[in-house]
Amino acid sequence: MKIHIINGPNLNLLGVREKSIYGDADFITYFNTLQQRYTSHSLTYFQSNKEGELIDKLHEVGFNSDGIILNAGAYTHTSIAIADAIAAISTPVIEVHISNVYKREAFRHKSMLAASCKGVIAGFGLDSYRLALENFLNQ
Template identity: 80%
Template sequence: MKIQIINGPNLNLLGVREKSIYGDSDFATYFESLKVRFPEHELSYYQSNKEGELIDKLHEVGFDLDGIVLNAAAYTHTSIAIADAIAAIKTPVIEVHISNVHKREEFRHKSMIAANCKGVIAGFGLDSYRLAIEHLIG
C-alpha cells in the first residue's frame, strides 16, 4: 500500500515545542521508525505551515494512493478549504492528533475536517500515526 502522511503548521517543531503536550521526539526520527515497522508499505511524508500547500498536496496524492494520514494541526479547527479538499478526493483520509484535543482549549474540540474523514485518532502521542496506518492497511 502507498500511504501519505501530511502534517500541518508547527509540526515541524516536534521535539522542540511544548514538550509536555507533544513529547520530545522529532517527527523525522519517528517517521523512520514507521518505515522500519511497515517495510512492505510505501510511506511518504510531507509537512507545511501553509494551508494552500496542504490543499495542493491533498489534490496531488488524493486520487492515486491507498490512504492519507492527516494531522492538519490548528487548521483542523478553522479550515473549511481543507475539509472541502478532503471531500473532493478519492483516497481515504484519517485525521490524527498527537494530543487529546478534547482535554485542551474549547476551540480545539471542534474539527472542521472530521466529517469528511474516514475516522479520527487523537491523544495517543505519535502513536496516533501508527494506529492510523494499521487501520488503513487492515
C-alpha cells in the same frame, strides 16, 4: 499499500515545542521508525505551515493512494478549504492528533475536517499515526 502522512503547521517543531503536550521526539525520527517497521508498504511524508500547500498535496496524492493520514494542526479547527479538499478526493483520510484535543482549550473540540474523514484518532502521542496506519493496512 501507498500511504501518505501529511502534517500541518508547527508540526515541524515536534521535539522542540511544548514538550509537555507533544513529547520530545521529532517527527522525522518517528517517521523513519515507521518506514523501518512497515518495509513492504510505501510511506511518504510531507509537512507545511501553509494551508494552500496542504491543499495542493491533498489534490496531488488524493486520487492515486491507498490512504492519507492527516494532522492539519490548528487548521483542523478553522479550515473549510482543507475540509473541501478532503471531500473532493477519492483517497480516504484519517485525521490524527498527537494530543487529546478534548482535554485542551474549547476551540480545539471542534474539527472542521472530521465529517469528511474516514475517522479521527487523537491523544495517543505519535502512536496516533501508527494506529491510523494500522487501520489502513488491516482493511
